Amino acid sequence: MTFDRVAIVESALDAYLATAAQAASVLPGDAPLRAGSGLTARKAVELFEDQVLSRQLDVAARELKKTNRSFHTISSAGHENNVTLGAQLRITDPAFLHYRSGALMMARARQLPGSTPAFDTLLGMVASREDPIAQGRHKVWGSRPLWVPPQTSTIASHLPKAMGLAFSLARARRLGVAIDLPDDAIVACSFGDASANHATALSAINTARYAVRIGLPMPILFICEDNQTGISVRTPERWISSTFSTMEHLAYHFADGEIDEVWDAVAEAIHYVRGARRPAFLHLPTVRLWGHGGSDAEQVYRSAAEIIATEARDPLLGNARRLIESGAATPEQLRELVADTRRRVWAAAEESTRRPRLETTEEVVAPLAPSHPKRVAERARAGLVDTDTRREIHGGTLPEEATTPNARTLAGCINAALIDEMARHPELLVFGEDVGRKGGVYNVTNGLQRRFGVGRVFDTLLDETSILGIAQGAAHIGLLPVPEIQYLAYVHNAIDQLRGEATSLQFFSSGQFRNPMVVRIAGLAYQKGFGGHFHNDNSIGALRDIPGLVLAVPSRGDDAARMLRGAIAMAAEDGRVVVFLEPIALYHEKDLEADGDGGWLTDYPAPPATLLPGEVGVYDAPGTARPDLLIISYANGLRLSLQAARQLAADHQMAVRVIDLRWLNPLPTAAIREHAAQVGNVLVVDECRRTGGGVADAIIADLAEAGIGHLLGSVRAVDSFVPLGTATSAVLVGTDQIVTAAVAAVRGRLYA
Helix, strand or coil, X not given: CCCCXXXXXXXXXXXXXXXXXXXXXXXXXXXECCCCCCCEHHHHHHHHXXXXXXXXXXXXXHXXXXXXXXXXXXXXXXXXXXXXXXXXXXXXXXXXXXCCCHHHHHHHHHCCCCCCHHHHHHXXXXXXXXXXXXXXXXXXXXXXXXXXXXXXXXXXXXXXHHHHHHHHHHHHHHCCCCCCCCCCCCEXXXXXXXXXXXXXXXXXXXXXHHHHHCCCCCCEEEEEEECXXXXXXXXXXXXXXXXXXXXXXXXXXXXXXXXXXXXXXXXXXXXXXXXXXXXXXXXXXXXXXXXCCCCCCHHHCCCHHHHHHHHCCCHHHHHHHHHHHHCCCXXXXXHHHHHHHHHHHHHHHHHHCCCCECCCHHHXXXXXXXXXXXXXXXXXXXXXXXXXXXXXXXXXXXHHHCCCHHHHCHHHHHHHHHHHXXXXXXCEEEEECCCCCCCCCCCCCCCHHHHHCCCCEEECCCCHHHHHHHHHHHHHCCCEEEEEECCHHHHHHCHHHHHHXXXXXXXXXXXXXXXXXXXXXXXXXXXXXXCCHHHCCCCCHHHHCCCCCEEECXXXXXXXXXXXXXXXXXXXXXXXXXXXXXXXXXXXCCCCCCCCCCXXXXXXXXXXXXCCCCCCEEEECCCCCCCCEXXXXXXXXXXXXXXXXXXXXXXXXXXXXXXXXXXXECCCHHHHHHHHHHHCEEEEEEEEECCCCCCHHHHHHHHHHHCCCCEEEEEEECCCCCCCHHHHHHCCCCHHHHHHHHHHXXXXXXXX
């Protein structure tokens, strides 16, 4: 059996069109394809043309791949009945699309005069920098004019942000935030039957239903393109229908049969979501032609009979038959349409291969992490609230005037800064588990909901994936989300929402789409006698590994307020995704050396005082001319290092300079090098786990490669989960370890 199945499928359509008999009468263009249908003959022919166009793009991709001129062969072949969605959804209905959405995109682009969707697609396939969406960084379905944010390998990871956008539409209007979508816009999100099993998909669908249950609008259409296969794994018969047709608060629609029947079922689903403002699940049966992608040898796991039977269900073949037999088109008309489309696509394919590609590092990474410090600083100073209004919002006493210790702790300063920023940014939202009525597990968001209302400060269900999905969706339409993840360990339940989705959006859309946010996370260790590992996670490696992510870790209250303003300004100005990691053990700490010394309390810095990446904190012993040792640390490690520095001065007559990194991604490399060059001996105190959990390895490697520092050493936590109770001292960094390592460093012995 030959497995050039592309040629076989193409030949089958040609053979039918060559022998088909013309209908006895021609159907007028404005006549329905069948009585009672909303699909006219003219529109049906347009749909077929868009389907053929999509099919020929798939053919061209495989032909170009044979000569190494194309880099994408996951095709839409067999899924072309999604064209009915492309024609009926408006281009003001945001669409988060499955990678088999070729026909949908062709029909959607037809609504925008002057668009060139076929050529645009080919530019993506050949990775040309002239591709109007990703500019050669990936082959994605995406378009700013068509309101299609790009997705990459959509294994359900796009569903939470689609749900988040649907959740945010009405909220933005209630808050008076201008958005570029009409009041009756809905969100569309397509995915495959295999992806429907993914926890991320189920999370988004569950949250959509949950929203309806608590009385919130959720205008989203979930579109399951069911080809009964996930690469080589069969989906059980009737699995999708039996799973999703009985879910409460989720309307189920089935779209199968002739093209006009599919059209009408799709129209009904769209109409329901648009009118009811509730979620619907559209089940669209499809077939998958030509395997998962060009490299997939499906004959290994599918029999020849099964492949042939699938090809017999080719939607182009079925739709051509329907058009001809109904009189909507003649065989000659469709033959000419197919031949002309093939010529146009191949000409465009050849031209696309002559267009330039990305070549330099600078070109590739340009949209990944936009950074405009001057503009960010200006943004941080803009829109300040007058003193009288601030005083009223803060309950009569400005936080910088506060004398009570609780108002000047890390938690107190973050709370005050959130109040100031919410007063300054009407589009800013704070949400997460327990942040509203309770005011946060550690009281950091206390009073925010009372001051700003449930529209801006609200509790979510217990699902980190949905929290970050809501953040992305809200940010897509101009809101400025500040979601909270309750503990650092919990973010790993949803890390791909940051890694694969939020931080990649500007990269894959060349900056045309953005989802700015500041994700507050309570984390790190040193809570006395509480929590064990899940509440004392001391690894930030997974966050530092995310390209473009900013990681801010304040240690003291005054820094936290200024850094939070800087983080929000970066998000608002540059569209950045910032993780603001707050050390739990320092939230309510007041003392540095001894009980009652108040050494960890700070005055609240009034707006617009701001800190931005690259700015470090410097702590020198009084009267120090030239320090003997530079200690580099952050968060709990800073407090321990300052304690150790005083002990070293008293017991060993050592002068120590301590710097607080503040920003762990990007690391303040220039400042580190400057101080290391001045001092010579360097000790990194890293409270995170030794094996890639923190920053010590990166700092020491950079200094070593730059040839800076006489001696480089580190103190790091043991590569272990954090146990419960007093056993924590066996695995976490302590002051005694820092002192021992510092003495060894100054005496010229390496310490690790």
